Structure formats: C-alpha cells, structure tokens
Amino acid sequence: MRKWGLYLISLTAIVVLAGCGGVSQKDLDQAQKRIDNLKTQGIPDSMLSMAKVYLAQAIISKDKGKAPEAKKAADELEKQLSEVEKYYKDHVSNLLPTIESLKSQIKSAREEFSALQAKKIDSMLNVVDSFVNIKFYLQANNTAKEIVSSIPQFREDQKKANEIMKKIPGEWVCTNHIKGTENKAINAIEKKIFTFDRKGSVKLVENKKGQSGPFLKEDYEYRSVGTWEVLGDTIYLFVNRFTAVRQNFERMHKEGTKLIWKKETHAPYDSAITDGSQDRNIIYADLLSDFVQTRKF
16 A cells, blocks of 8 residues: 555656656746847847747646646757857847948949939938847848848939930929810819029929819919929929918808808918928929920030
8 A cells, every 4th residue: 555655656756757847948038038128139020930839839838737848849949049149149130330331332332323313312221220239130131132232223313314304404384174065164274384504493483273173263373493303203392482472362251042152362472481381392294195295504
C-alpha cells in the first residue's frame, strides 16, 4: 500500500513539473520586450509578424496548461527573434554611412533642377532625416534609395518642363458661353484671362455675367496676381494677392405662389494671400485645349 502511495506521489510530481516547466511568464515578458525594442529600432511589422504569432501561441498554450505546445511555440519564437536581431545587427545598425552617401548623391543631383523640383526633393530628404533622427535606419535607407531611383524620372520631368516653359509666356483667354437648350433665359458669358510673363509673374482675371442657371444670375470679376512655375507637364500658380472687383448675384426665391429674384451684393475687397488658399494648377494640355493664346511674350 505504501509503494502505491509513493508511486502516485512521484507521478503527480512529474505532471506538475511538466505543467510548470519550460516556459515562464518572465520568458514571455522578455520576448515581448525584444519585439518592442526591434520595433523602436525601425524593424517593420512584416518582419516581426511570425514572432508575434509564436508569442501568442506560447501565451495561449501556457494559460491552458499545455506545456509541450508552449515550449514548442517558445522555441520557434526564439528562433524568429534571433534571426531578426541578427538581420538588424548585420544589415540595419550600420546603414548610416550608406544613407549619408545616398543623400550626397541626391543633393548633388538636386542642383540640376528648378526651384519647384528642388523643393519637392527637399521635402523627400526631410523624410529621410526624420527617420534617421529616430534611428529608423532601414526606413531612411529605403526612402533614400527610392529618391535616387527617381532621379532619372525627375530629369525627364525637368526636360519636359523646360520645353513647356518656353511656350507659356503670353496672354491666354478662355471664353465660355453658357446657353440653355430648354430654358432660353439661361445665357451667360464666362471669361478667363491668364497672363504669364517671362520673369515668372502671373495675373489672372476671371469674370462672369448673365443668367448661368434656372435660379441664379451672376455678375462678378476676380483678379489674382502671383508667380508661376512648371513641374513636369503641370503649371503651378502661386497666388499672393486676390481682389474681388465686383460680386453681384441674384437668386430666385419662392414667396407664396410667386417666384421672385432677390439681389445679393457683396462688397469688393483686396487681400494679401499667405496661406496658399488661392493656389492652383493646370495641366499644359488643358491650357491648350481650353484657352487661346492671344499674345506671346
């Protein structure tokens, strides 16, 4: 009888040891810290996804008392983390000289481009520097490589822009006659005059007069001044002053059984623009199709 008791005690001890051994909460907490540390060093989630899966499996198996499964998941977790940590040591932690070399290439090429293209490159370099500042060297390197690989396209865009810039200076006029097919009362003229000079200044005059819809009559004129630049096949207009010369409108309202026109007149104003709210762009092909160049400078 005593032998059976000793046997049962020994068997119970083995079961308890099997249930508690192998994976501790401390091990799991340490693995989570290693994952978090790799993330702060810029390792992307895609490289840590399997480690996260094995960590979750180890936690679930441990909670259910399945020691063998927990141990197996923990072993795979250790393997995954070791591989990623080795990758970081071998390929990421020493990337800074490579990043600086790529930045030098970019800055050298930057001198070939117009102010607008150079500004675009500067904004991309700022992203690289932001990654470097938080030691996300992998992302910084990848971004810098993308910029370098884009330089040939930047050159093509600049070549295209240079050709277009020769053709733009002058006065361009767009006239749009709005006429109703069923409602003959709809009859308005919309006109835009864009004047580009060779020094990079632009003047925009936009007006409309007449009944432009069944319930709206318009009589307005707006004038804008600023600068223009070309990037690729697109003309960018940077407006620094906006003037409302006149703003007179009439809207149809229903009062009882009658439809009447009510006037809405807004005071003229002249305002400096500093927030880019009036900036716009136009594709060169659209300028050619919608406008007529009435004068060349």
